[in-house]
Amino acid sequence: MSDRPRTLGELRQSGYQSVSVKQELRRNLIGKLRRGETLFPGILGYDETVLPQIEHAILSQHDMLFLGLRGQGKTRMLRMLVTLLDEAIPVVVGSEIQDDPLAPLSRYARDLVAVKGDDAPVEWIGRDQRYHEKLATPDVTIADLIGEVDLVKHAEGRHLASEDVMHFGLIPRSHRGIFCMNELPDLSPKIQVGLFNVLEERDVQIRGFTVRLPLDLCLVFSANPEDYTNRGRIVTPLKDRIGSVIRTHYPLTRELGMEITAQNAWGDRDGAHVVVPGFMAEVVEETSRLARTSPHVNPASGVSVRMSVANYENMVSSAERRAILAGAATAVCRVSDLSQLAASTRGKLELLMSEEPGQEDRLLERLIQEAIKNVFDQRFTTKQFRNFVEQFEGGRTLELHDRMTPGEVLKAVDGFRGFRGQIETAARELAPELQTGETEEGLLAAVAEFVVEALHSHNRLNKTPKSGRSVYGS
Incomplete structure (x- = not known):
């Protein structure tokens, strides 16, 4: 000047x-x-x-x-x-x-x-x-x-x-x-x-x-x-x-909400390279969208886009932490990482019901299950995994948690006849670009957890929380 x-x-x-x-x-x-x-x-x-x-x-x-x-x-x-x-x-x-x-x-x-x-x-x-x-x-x-x-x-x-x-x-x-x-x-x-x-x-x-x-x-x-x-x-x-x-208004579509979240969330980490499969990003955004229409959430307060951003970042952090503890260079986000979303959701939901201890966390858990169910139903049906569900009827159980490495998850599900082939087919449907190289095993573990949790949300499997772990059974 x-x-x-x-x-x-x-x-x-x-x-x-x-x-x-x-x-x-x-x-x-x-x-x-x-x-x-x-x-x-x-x-x-x-x-x-x-x-x-x-x-x-x-x-x-x-x-x-x-x-x-x-x-x-x-x-x-x-x-x-x-x-x-x-x-x-x-x-x-x-x-x-x-x-x-x-x-x-x-x-x-x-x-x-x-x-x-x-x-x-x-x-x-x-x-x-x-x-x-x-x-x-x-x-x-x-x-x-x-x-x-x-x-x-x-x-x-x-x-x-x-x-x-x-x-x-x-x-x-x-x-x-x-x-x-x-x-x-x-x-x-x-x-x-x-x-x-x-x-x-x-x-x-x-x-x-x-x-x-x-x-x-x-x-x-x-x-x-x-x-x-x-x-x-x-x-x-x-x-x-x-x-x-x-x-003004919230994003009119799930895809647009995901784009806004990806633009604003911090996903590039220096602890480990974290990959977020598209279906996991969909679950995070769908959770916020369901919260906005939930009869338990005050509509006058709304559910901010910041909830999606913070939840996305905590999911990435959970996968990053798992990779660091396992000494791995790459991590793929999966359903068990959603257990860490409670901290990033608290305070972002204004409930209409009485503020009892833990009520907000319980609502979030139900919203996540419904989000997984909605994303699953867009691509699959529970009938496709009938053989897998039937194997639990004899009393078998499956235990999963966010600290398990991808190899440990796959080892746990490999005990179920035919399920490995089903998740490989599902992975080709969900994220074919991740089915090669260092992300292949992580993707299969993520798909396995996604399918198992979706079957639980459809009441095909029971889930029992146990010391930070999820035990699935009939």
Whole structure:
């Protein structure tokens, strides 16, 4: 930015013209649309639903409220709005509210321009400096957002009737930029009322000062749908002043959810190379999807995408730990690794039932079993493994746990006539790309556990937990 104008006179000679921040967002959005650029890189599943709402709101120069449950990418998209701002804009040097040199608002900037004229110093700020964010909490005050009389400035000799004695809050300091208020309903009603003038008149008034500051900014908010209803905690006049309400949602398909999880989860480990078969990734995502529709989970709270990500990472960690303990270089995730998902799920489900000890863990176990059943049923039937099930009727048992090496799992199942051939056939159906090299044995062990647990979920086999192990029988 060293070659940009450094004084007001140079800025005028350059032909620079000021535009409002909403005109700036609109102009840059139009440019991206014409060039076919992605508006929010990394945001998946919103191309036909959410993104058009955002584009229309920006083209209409609206303030926006992003309405959605937790883990739906609201804050991430709000922060990415800065990519629609210009690379840099000029401001008066020393201004607290990013004054436009061509149209200064604050007393400081007006006096500086009046005294120095074309020699008034100008500096340039990047787009990241033009975004300010505040998490709404009950203790947020009008002084935090709008401003307050600064008693220190008053003690220095400035008169209380002067603008110079004011301390600007976050909203005036966001002048010529974007101000985001996260979780708007958590703001107390009297503070919400304080936003009326900002949204409607674009001005702020501090402690009854007659001075008005016609701010240029784009206001964006986030909220939970439950708090937005008539019984919610956003005052009606404030809702009326917000131009567009953008509804977000969870991934519409299991495949899309898996793609989002793979994008955000940490899967590349340095302890061992961990391979996640596609059917295991499906089980993790299906568990979250079932939780969202479970009658035992509070739908107003939702089940965040973060649950899928955290569960995926814990499953990978379980496989990694097994490989490290066995001195193996490669590990393949399998069903027994799902026993470690309780820790990464706790706190991510808000239950409707009474909070008895272990209730959340028991619900998760049932959800995982149902997820395995759903993924299994898409490819196989229990009749295919009738011979295997019949061998348990004579009292035979099969013991599995997450510490067993792939070789130990296969040795345990090899005692069942014909089952090895069945899992090899199933492996070709589930993950043929892993049936060679160092992952072959791990894949067969993973498929074996998957089939056995699926048969249990279909009530073809009983399962008895025993000291961290699972014992299957008739």
